[in-house]
Amino acid sequence: MRLPPTTVTRAWRESSNLAQLLPEVRTIAGARTELRWIIEYVEERLTDQAGKGMKVSDSDFQNKVSRLCYLRGQKGVPLQYLLGSQPFGDSLDIKCRRGVLIPRWETEEWGIKIAQGIRRNHPFFAAAKPSDVDKSTEQADTYTNISESESQTFKVLDLCTGTGCLALLFAEQLRAPMAKSVYVEGVDRSLAAIYLARLNRATNARAFEKYGTSVVFTAADIFCYDIASYQFDIIIVNPPYVSEEHYYSPRYTTRSVRRFEPKQALLGGLEFYRRILQLAREGAVPAVVCEIADREQLRAIVDECVDDGWTTGGMRDSAGAVRTIIAWRKEFSGWSWMKQLIDV
Amino acid sequence: MSIFRAVVRPLAPPIRKPSAALLFPVSRYFSTGLEEIEYKLHPQLLAKAQSLRTERDKLSKSLTDDGYDPAKALERARLDGLASNLTRYEQFVPTLDDLHKLSVSEDPEALELRVDVLEELEDIKHQLHELTNRIKKALISTHPFASYPCILEFRPGVGGAEAAIFAKDLMNMYVSYCTLKKWRYSILNVNEISGSDGITEGMLSIEESGAYERFRFEGGVHRVQRIPATESKGRVHTSAAAVIVLPQLDSGGEDSNEAERSFAPGEVRIDIMRARGAGGQHVNTTESAVRLTHIPTGITVSMQDNRSQHKNKAKAFMILRARLAEKEHAEKVAHERQSRSLQVTSTDRSDKVRTYNYSQNRVTDHRCGFTMYDLDGCMDGTSLEVLLNRVEEWAQEEEMKNLEIKE
Numbered sequence: 158m159r160l161p162p163t164t165v166t167r168a169w170r171e172s173s174n175l176a177q178l179l180p181e182v183r184t185i186a187g188a189r190t191e192l193r194w195i196i197e198y199v200e201e202r203l204t205d206q207a208g209k210g211m212k213v214s215d216s217d218f219q220n221k222v223s224r225l226c227y228l229r230g231q232k233g234v235p236l237q238y239l240l241g242s243q244p245f246g247d248s249l250d251i252k253c254r255r256g257v258l259i260p261r262w263e264t265e266e267w268g269i270k271i272a273q274g275i276r277r278n279h280p281f282f283a284a285a286k287p288s289d290v291d292k293s294t295e296q297a298d299t300y301t302n303i304s305e306s307e308s309q310t311f312k313v314l315d316l317c318t319g320t321g322c323l324a325l326l327f328a329e330q331l332r333a334p335m336a337k338s339v340y341v342e343g344v345d346r347s348l349a350a351i352y353l354a355r356l357n358r359a360t361n362a363r364a365f366e367k368y369g370t371s372v373v374f375t376a377a378d379i380f381c382y383d384i385a386s387y388q389f390d391i392i393i394v395n396p397p398y399v400s401e402e403h404y405y406s407p408r409y410t411t412r413s414v415r416r417f418e419p420k421q422a423l424l425g426g427l428e429f430y431r432r433i434l435q436l437a438r439e440g441a442v443p444a445v446v447c448e449i450a451d452r453e454q455l456r457a458i459v460d461e462c463v464d465d466g467w468t469t470g471g472m473r474d475s476a477g478a479v480r481t482i483i484a485w486r487k488e489f490s491g492w493s494w495m496k497q498l499i500d501v
Numbered sequence: 502m503s504i505f506r507a508v509v510r511p512l513a514p515p516i517r518k519p520s521a522a523l524l525f526p527v528s529r530y531f532s533t534g535l536e537e538i539e540y541k542l543h544p545q546l547l548a549k550a551q552s553l554r555t556e557r558d559k560l561s562k563s564l565t566d567d568g569y570d571p572a573k574a575l576e577r578a579r580l581d582g583l584a585s586n587l588t589r590y591e592q593f594v595p596t597l598d599d600l601h602k603l604s605v606s607e608d609p610e611a612l613e614l615r616v617d618v619l620e621e622l623e624d625i626k627h628q629l630h631e632l633t634n635r636i637k638k639a640l641i642s643t644h645p646f647a648s649y650p651c652i653l654e655f656r657p658g659v660g661g662a663e664a665a666i667f668a669k670d671l672m673n674m675y676v677s678y679c680t681l682k683k684w685r686y687s688i689l690n691v692n693e694i695s696g697s698d699g700i701t702e703g704m705l706s707i708e709e710s711g712a713y714e715r716f717r718f719e720g721g722v723h724r725v726q727r728i729p730a731t732e733s734k735g736r737v738h739t740s741a742a743a744v745i746v747l748p749q750l751d752s753g754g755e756d757s758n759e760a761e762r763s764f765a766p767g768e769v770r771i772d773i774m775r776a777r778g779a780g781g782q783h784v785n786t787t788e789s790a791v792r793l794t795h796i797p798t799g800i801t802v803s804m805q806d807n808r809s810q811h812k813n814k815a816k817a818f819m820i821l822r823a824r825l826a827e828k829e830h831a832e833k834v835a836h837e838r839q840s841r842s843l844q845v846t847s848t849d850r851s852d853k854v855r856t857y858n859y860s861q862n863r864v865t866d867h868r869c870g871f872t873m874y875d876l877d878g879c880m881d882g883t884s885l886e887v888l889l890n891r892v893e894e895w896a897q898e899e900e901m902k903n904l905e906i907k908e
Contacts, residue, residue, distance in 0.1 A: 182787075187787075187788060190787075190790075190805055191787060193693070194787075194808060235785045235787075236787045237785065237787075243808065243809070244807065244808050244809035244812060245809065245811075246811065247811075247812075258782070259785045261781060261782065261784075261785070262786075262789065262809075262810040262811070263780060263781050265809070265810070265811050266810070266811065269758075269811060273758060395782075397782070398781070398782060399782050399783060403779065403783065409779045409783050410779070410783040410784070411783065411784050411785070413785060414782070414783060414784060414785050418785065422782075423782050448781065448782075449781075450779065450781060450782075450783075451779060474780065475771055475773045476773060476780055478779070478780050478781070480780070480781060
């Protein structure tokens, strides 16, 4: 839809930067907020530079701001690429770079819901009874033995991890109780993504290190990935799920996404879900949570990819769209609470 | 008091009953310090204090009998001071009565001792006065949120752009006060007017326990009289900005879902800005605004400050909880006030609480009538402390007065 001329004039009257942002942001209120974030970012960068002894003038500031506004509004570059990061979860700051998908708020939302659910309901995270603690302190030898055994580590597998946002989110949210630990593995085919994910792990280590959580990023194609030797407790995935038809239709996919974000992180379909569930079967993983495009995709996955033994359901995001499929296996204990998250 | 004492001491033992009023006619216009009412507690207050002491005794009995309970122990510790003061008070009262009798008796033996008696009487009265004050202070119920951190909200009132600028000045004033005190604070939300220095809304969170108690009486309309930056003809304008003080019930730290979990599912409607297209991977929106509507009360909170929707939601829930708690408390207080037969002055809400007059370099608090000619010091936070102390003193006095006419 064309921008109303009155909106454009109003924006120009306020500031030229605001008007620059309008074509992509569409509303004056939205443009104002983005302009504020851009100004904050430039201010921070320039104070950093000034702190390092570089000369910073006022025109530097003006030039940088208007350059960013031009790129954002006229070229449609995603703000997350321009500012280089996106806040995620409680305290994470996820770096974003061209060639790796930008973390979405929907992913953040369901990730937090699932992680909080696990922390509150899964027996692994139940507070250790005082008697257990006593034993472990008295018998130091058995204590080390226990922590080495399988049941003392909660293992999360994040496939198609991209920036590593989901893996790091789970590392941040799942805090292992005493004498236990959490292990998160992130897998992606793209080397650029794996490098970025490792960078993100390094910058955000503060959020999970103190709980003894370890995060590992591996470069691997999920179609060749071998899961058999690991005992994962849950697989979380944000696979490429945009269909070819939706990708090229401006009704579904915005121009900025098509132009600037990697196609291989977006275009995909049922083959991913089939492979994920196959991996879960091979590795005897009790629970799987995947992001999906819409209700139709949920139906297709349930019809074609899910076999007996799984209980499945969909969960909506706050915008009301069906955004995740949740599946767990009945024969494993500790996962039946997931049915309270299901609303489709 | 002290005047009276200084006068009495050099006098030889008077033959007749000494009358201060006779010796110094001027004291008719002042308190002679002889009225007993000043030193003794009002019977109702005494009864209340005594009932609190029995409650304390019961508590300590149950603590020894039924085992230790931290909540009970805390409650007992709170009442301990009151109880010991009350016991001392009760010891002093008979002595006071005896001495008083002695001082007025015409018995020759007593007459000999009169100077000593009067001196001791003065001493005891002095101590009693202090004790009654302490007991009264203990009887003033502490505000339930007194120990909490707080959220300050700033909104411009009448006066257009100038009011918006003043709202920002006010916010800066509290920010610099917190910096001086080395209190942790964070700016939750600011809606700036682009192209000017004003704000349409500002929220400041002060994460210092007890900050609510300190800023409790800052809530209300703050008036400013100055020549605005927007004025071309040099006229003095009067505009106003409102400050709202809320208790911050959540830590806002480690667990961001703490506030959200305190609401029943379905109690709060969460609205987000709907992105164009299909959402998810199809769109990389930066829209992170969140609006909460508390359905039972209709209170709404919008937040769009942060780039993360999750953080905006957590903050919005925190503010919603604070507003609800404040509302609940205000309703309770209003209800209590209504149930009392006597008119009690309110310390919580006044319309115009303070005036900042730039041309006279003056700050006046309208409630305690305190005027300070140090506007710059006030606005940069250095002498705000003085003002806050005066307001607090005034509030305490008001509470004490209320205590006496309460029942």
